Amino acid sequence: MNVAASGVWQKNPALAWREIDDETVIISPGESVMHELNNTGSLVWRNIDGQRKAEDLARLLVEQYDVTQEVALADTLSLLAELSTRKLLLPAEEGAAR
């Protein structure tokens, strides 16, 4: 899946999740699959709010970690695509409609 830098995402409201010591565990009830995010993934997850664009999320990584905007954006888009494929994220407008 291609994810645009200008794309805006929202957490799937059906999920259970918890950030524990900078790492995040997520369970999608329908599939009973557990997903884990490391500290950088958790930073992105924590800030997915239906408002920030992918490039905004990447910028947060740049502010927190020693990484270029280019690399941060590529990693962020890759993560968003993965999470979206697994239906942990929804496009913001779709999430808002639920």
Place this chain on the structure above:
Amino acid sequence: MDRLIARTVRNRRPLSVHFDLTYRCNERCVHCYLDHEDHGEMTTSECVDALEQLAKAGAFFLTFSGGEIFLRPDLEALLIAARRLRFDVSLKTNALLITAARAEMLKRHGVRRVQISIYSNEAAIHDAITKVPGSLQRSLAAIPLLQERGILVKIACPLMKQNLLAYRGVMALAEQLGAPYVLDMTITPMMDGTNAPLDHRLSPEALLPVLQDSKLHACGTKVIPEGFGSAPVLGSSVSSGAESSAYEDLPCSAGHNSCYVSPYGDIYACVQLPMAAGNLRRETFEEIWTDAPALERIRNVRESELPVCSSCEIRSYCERCPGLAWMEGGDLLGAYERACALAETKAKVAGVLNAKSAWHKKISAEAGTLSVNTRLTSDGFGCVEPKEKVISYV
């Protein structure tokens, strides 16, 4: 899951919480360890406050249990709160009060799993245990209502004198319904310490047909545990990894990354270890979880340092529970008769010659004879459902 468990044990996060909302019940099961009374249950706002504190502390796997949870008129409000706090929610219920509308309500609020106690596929046996005529039919009727809505249903079958020979029927019923199941041999004293439920407990010898059942072995049961220090695998509605090797030298998760909340706000390490660590009406959860001497005492237990059990030659067949060691043997670190007797029976089934626990050897050496005492029991096993799939983005 192992990684999550190791991290939460290391950092002392209460990953899994068993929260009894009430001890009141609409069944009167002969083996029950509760008194079925209301001695001052937490109000809705107290329960919600408890949930908020638990979430803040890192709790994630939440099991609402009882008593019968549907006797709480505010159950939906509590599920809404749990949903808002993003818990992974499981329920334990006898399902008598589950209607299509209530099943829909559970789905709406994100309940992922429901564990229902079924004692037999024969109404005469099941209803005699619950003391409620028609209860089997009503409990079974709830299962498709939940499954149709995508809620996982797990059948729990505690084994006792009244239903031992019914377990095969329960297994067949579970398979027919497409539900995972657990056969649980854990019959415990009442929480006030009285032993009445133990009258219904099966002797290790009586459990031989179960221990030797090839079908249970075939479906991956831990009838004969492979490793030292494994906690009872089953009895929890959440596959929260209680059997994980991440616990290493710890007896189980209790007090390390799991805890129990009573309807009155008492915090214990585990429902089977009713050693009060504190009460939410007097202290915050964080204060209790961080500072309670009772929890610290439990956290200091190491399997390799148990005075008798650590040197036991049949330890790998034993599912010693620290809570039952305390409740039944009076010593958190000690051996207790039921665990030893059951381990010996399992070892014999596995072909171990002269299987005798370290404790029994000690008693024999001291008294010149073996003291036979069959009043005790603990452990659970069954057909374990597949572990949840874990995807790590690390």
